[in-house]
Amino acid sequence: MPKVGGRVGIGDVAAAAGVSTTTVSHVLSGNRPVRASTRAQVEAAIRKLGYRPDPSARSLRIQRTENVALVVPDITNPFFPQLAAGMQDILHPEGYLISVSDAALPVRSLDAVVQHLLDRRMDGIVMAPHFATPMHHTRIAESGAKLVRLSGSIDDGLGDIVRSDDTAGVAGVVRHLVERGYRRIAFINGEVTAEPGRLRIAGYRRGLSEAGLDYDEDLVKTETFTRDGGMNGAQSLLRRGARQPDAIVCANDLIAVGAMDALRRRGLSIPGDIALTGYDDIEAAALLSPSLTTVHNPAREIGRSCARLLLDRLADGYDGPPRDVVLPNRLIPRESS
Missing domain, CATH: 3.40.50.2300 (Response regulator)
Structure with missing residues (x-):
């Protein structure tokens, strides 16, 4: 049975097995040969006492935590x-x-x-x-x-x-939308001070360039990589009236969820009025209605x-x-x- 009232130590195992603490240490580490019968005694004592090595002692020995x-x-x-x-x-x-x-x-x-x-x-x-x-x-x-x-x-x-490859991933999303006939393609980004923000807007610009479309600063909104960021960005884009986008590329799926909220509040259908895409492919992306086109970020x-x-x-x-x-x-x- 495990020791009552305190942690079972290597000395307890040695006493129960009738061997030295050095022998128990050799059995535990495997660094030195130990006679099979002695090893069996030590292992039986370990099981009986419920001994578990002290992780702090191991950390000192191997110089790692x-x-x-x-x-x-x-x-x-x-x-x-x-x-x-x-x-x-x-x-x-x-x-x-x-x-x-x-x-x-x-x-x-x-x-x-x-x-x-x-x-x-x-x-x-x-x-x-x-x-x-x-x-x-x-x-x-x-x-x-x-x-x-x-x-x-x-x-x-x-x-x-x-x-x-964030840049190639977003460029591929823009290509996908262009192939489906969308031309006024907006982008809601997270913080551009963040590396993903810089790389993903670069992908958006690359995708437009490859399709022969002009980059329009009015179609780009910089928010945060959050659902609130998507809501705010989409609301700003929808104030464009007749010049509102026909597709919105979002820098991550949380932004896309917020943008979806904003579009629904306006009574707009997805993708009938405005197409929408995300990035990351979080589990919720497939569960949304409509399910979200996105980039699988592994x-x-x-x-x-x-x-x-x-x-x-x-x-x-x-x-x-x-x-x-x-x-x-x-x-x-x-x-x-």
Whole structure:
């Protein structure tokens, strides 16, 4: 039976098995050969006492905490839980614990989040906040924690990058709409100070250029990557009267949900009066009515790739140059276009 009134220690196991603590340690680590009969005695004592290794002692021994953090800009966005699940797929079997930190407030909040994680000696940090600065990345890298970023460009010393091709993804959405006869194609973006905002509007401009359509600043609204942002952006576009758009491209699915709310309040049908598209392919996109045309941004596989890169550096000792992993995305045509 497990020890009553306190944690079972290695000394308790040794006493129950009639061996030294050194022998128990060798059985647990597997670093030294132990006679089969002795190993069986120790393992039987472990089962009887319910012994579990002290994780803090293991951390001291291997010089790692086996804790990894994911920092996100908005934990309510369904894209990020899927990314965390992908990390978990890879890291949990290897004994790593994942913490998710929301840095949804201004940069001062991100400063506090980063300091909090560094104080707790995270082995690795995956940074998703769109407003993270080189200062944040440098602080993490200089702490010795392994860093993976979800945007930006390769920079020696600032860790690996995992991303999908946002610019090509949005250009493909514009191409899809043009092929269906839409010409007054508007765009509701999130913050342009954020990397996804810059890349996705670049894709919008590329798609228009490839179709021979002019870029019209009046058809572009910059909001936030939220449902409220989509509502505000769509309402502004609808004030154009007869010159209102015949299609709206949204920089993510949450923006598209807000835009859908605004169109319905005006009594407009989708896609009969205005077509609508999103980006990310969160689960709700297929459940909306009409279902949302969007770009599948492979959140779970992005998370898995981040975890593999961290493990390469933490467990396998990779110390080479930073890597830039670009995962494919794909258009998911549905009823809204």
